[in-house]
Amino acid sequence: MIYFEKVSKTYKNGDKVLDCVTFKIEPREFVSIVGHSGAGKTTLLKMLLAEDHPTEGFVFFGSSDVSKLKKDQKNKFRRKVGVIFQDFRLLPHKTAYENVSFAMEAAGRTEEEIESDVPHVLELVDLGDKMWNFPHELSGGEKQRLAIARAIVNQPDLLIADEPTGNLDPINTFEIVQILKKINELGTTVILTTHNKGVIDSVGKRVITMDKGRVTRDDKSGKFSL
Amino acid sequence: MFITNTKRIIKAALVNFWRNKTVSMSAVLVVSITLLVFGSLIFSNAALDSVLLQLKDKVDINVYFTVDAGEEDILELKKSLESFPEVESVEYVSREMALENFRKNHENDQTTLEALDELGDNPLGATLNVQANETDQYESIAKFLGENSSSSSIIDKVNYYQNKLVIDRLTKIISNTERVGFVVTLILIIISIIITFNTIRLAIYIAKEEISVMMLVGASNRYVRGPFVIEGVLYGIISSALALIIFLPVTFYLGSFTEKLLGVNVFEYYLTNFFHILLILLVSGVFLGVFSSYLAVRKYLKV
Incomplete structure (x- = not known):
């Protein structure tokens, strides 16, 4: 489903953040990507979201070359991919309900679909009683669960989680995992990046280890090792 | 889908406007001040025009005819003067009227009147009072009168050359005032536009993160930009209403004062030109809001 084919990225100042990265992710896989800060994890995810382009190599999602998408194709593509971040990136002036419904509105869904799906997905992440709260009225764990609700409400093929537990305590971390x-x-295919050893060990699925822009290990059922 | 989207965009704009009250209010305040500046410029231009018009009206040249000039010749000259595009009006004062005016002006001067009676005959010639559209056109009119040989025999004198210095100076003052007024107006308008643009840009800068999140969720440019542009429209509408309301008591208070000083009552001017001013303020307010928002958001849509 996802192919990274000899992907390299060199910034204008000469920094090489990705160096000939090649791997493949099958549908329905759960892949964790681990590595030190600056190992290139976030750059990798940015390329998958068409926020950044490789200097060399290709990134394929299905049969389409992500870096060659045009503006409106990019928007459509992003609706098929859900993303959550360490800093949540919620819309601060919208309620929990509106944060989720915005993603559906952006995808061009009807009012009926929105009215039936939003409460349902909020219930799923256990935020049914906080639907009308604003993000600043939610705890860290709740914010991240809201971000997950927003990411999955359009039933994406892929969910990208960029250090989702970085700002959370162990109990909330466990819940998110x-x-x-x-x-x-x-x-849904899930790609997770993390520093957290406990998270990797509790997932118990494929682990890709990165260091200085290269893939150094790719274990089928990995443990955290840096 | 288009209607649903438009509805959603308008709703989002209204909700944003209400929830970001502080930001919205400061934007409205700045746009209002800009519109107040625009309005004041309209009023001061009206006042300036009225003052200059009064000055221009005071300037004319008089053509004095000899005592034995025939009335038909004078009226013919009047007709040919009136056919000039530069000439606004020509007033004919006959010998009899000139005498009557003279008597009226010297009502209390018994010796002069007695001297006049002693003469028995009317010593005064007829005159034509010529008023031009612009003060700098008198020279060519005077030249025409001097060069026209058929009339030069009946013309005693043209007082342009006596008044030349005053007329020239006045012409200079009027054209300079108009030029300075235009430049000042232009500078004030540019300053106001820059300040408004920057305030709205700042208001949208605050929403920078939000815009990038919206883009990441897959919202189209139009859908992200829409609410901001509609908010710009709201700034314009509310600000122009505010400015129009503020001008009511202000012009009312200044009305009689400006009438005495400048010959134009700004309150009356405001009321008679209300819809004209409303249109100018509304259009410029909405344009400023929309244009600034559009440009400001565009910068953040490139994720």
Whole structure:
């Protein structure tokens, strides 16, 4: 489903952040990417989201070359991919309900679909009673669960989680990981980047280890090792 | 889909406007001040025009005819003067009227009147009072009168050459005032536009993160930009209404004062030109809001 083919990225100042990265992710896989800060994890995800382009090599999502998407194709493509971040990136002036419904509106869904799906997905991440709260009224764990609800409401083929537990305590971290595993079991491909050893060990699935822009290990059922 | 989207964009704009009250209010305030500047410029231009018009009206040249000039010749000259595009009006004062005016002006000067009676005959010639559209056109009119040989025999004198210095100076003052007024107006308008543009840009800069999140969720450019542009429209509408309301008591208060000083009552001017001013302020307010928002958001749509 996703192919990274000899992808390299060199910035104008000569920094090489990715060096000939090649790997493949099958549908319904749960892949964790680990590595030190600056190993190139976030750059990798940015290329998958068409936020950044490789200097060499290709990134394929299905049969389309992500870096060659035009503006409106890019928007459509992003609706097929859900993303969550360490800093949540919620819309601060919108309620929990509106944060989720905005993603559906952007995808051009009807009012009926929005009215039935939003409460349902908020219930799924256990935020049914905080639907009308604004992000600043939610705890860190709740914010991240809201971000997950927003990411999955359009039933994406792929969910990208960029250090989703970086700002959370162990209990919230555990909850988020359980939700991600559940989403994966329901059929969505999940890519997770993290520093957290406990997270990797509790997932117990494929682990790609990166260092200085290169893939150094790719274990089928990996443990955290740096 | 288009209608649904438009509805959603308008709703989002209204909700944003309400929830970001502080930001919205400061934007409205700045746009209002800009519109107040625009309005004041309209009023001061009206006042300036009225003052200059009064000055211009005071300037004319008089053509004095000899005592034995025939009335038909004078009226013919009047007709040919009136056919000039530069000439606004020509007033004919006959010998009899000139005498009457003279008597009226010297009502209390008994010796002069007695001297006049002693003469028995009317010593005064007829005159033509010529008023031009612009003060700098008197020279060519005077030249025409001097060169026209058929009339030069009946013309006693043209007082342009006596008044030349005053007329020239006045012409200079008027054209300079108009030029300075235009430049000042232009500078003030440019400053106001820059300030408004920067305030709205700042308001949207605050929403920079939000815009990038919207893009990441897959919203189209139009869908992200829409609410900001509609908010710009709102700034324009509210600000122009505010400015129009503020001008009511201000012009009312200044009305009689400006009438005495400048010959134009700004309150009356405001009321008679209300719809004209409303249109100018509304259009410029909405244009400023929309244009600034559009440009400001564009910068952040390139994710």
